[in-house]
């Protein structure tokens with residue numbers, strides 16, 4: 052509850068772009084998001100791997116994706132942090148973060164705010180891009196070599212989507228199989244909660260600085276939603292992903308919105 056909610060004790064800056072199929076502007080967005088989030092907690096940076104093997108285990112740029120996942124795990128474990136604010140990077144940065152938080156906060160709930168289901172597996176993904184697979188990974192369907200490094204998977208009953216519009220056949224198949232639900236006003240929000248916020252959930256008329264502009268959520272509605280979650284639950288993780296401004300001016304504009312989203316959670 053609110054009284055136990057303190058500020059985040061770690062800002063993980065995780066500039067991974069290799070999970071995205073449209074990564075051109077992600078490094079600029081990751082740097083800008085890290086500059087914003089670094090104001091709210093001490094920052095640790097996940098180093099990018101120079102692994103460039105094209106594809107393995109059904110995942111494009113697997114070598115880099117896996118090396119960065121392991122680096123993030125080591126940084127998180129060493130930090131001892133209890134509450135983590137993460138600046139992505141592509142959506143898949145959250146696999147390491149959610150797994151870590153689930154290990155230290157039993158019964159963790161996950162709210163996945165995104166235009167996309169991101170529930171493909173290496174077998175169903177049409178693109179091989181890992182940013183389309185993090186939901187399946189945290190629910191027990193991670194790529195084979197990642198599994199020994201993951202703890203217990205998230206209970207699908209404690210997972211909620213918000214803002215989803217776009218899915219591939221494999222995304223919807225997993226959603227149906229695990230009966231993944233959408234957050235509504237009846238969903239109880241007690242206990243520790245992690246919020247995944249993919250900026251592409253936002254209406255591109257208001258926030259066009261993403262590579263997959265397919266969302267429909269207004270900025271004020273997003274802020275109200277985050278405030279509601281933070282008042283009702285104990286937010287132990289917030290991850291902001293997929294910021295892809297095409298120049299420094301867009302980076303500045305988008306950064307103001309990212310700051311408001313963080314503050315909606317920090318001071319609900």
Ligand SMILES: NC(=[NH2+])NCCC[C@H](N)C(=O)O
Nearest residue numbers: 142167171178180182183263
């Ligand atoms: N977080 C995102 N922008 N995800 C886009 C995923 C696109 C598509 N479903 C794929 O698997 O490649």
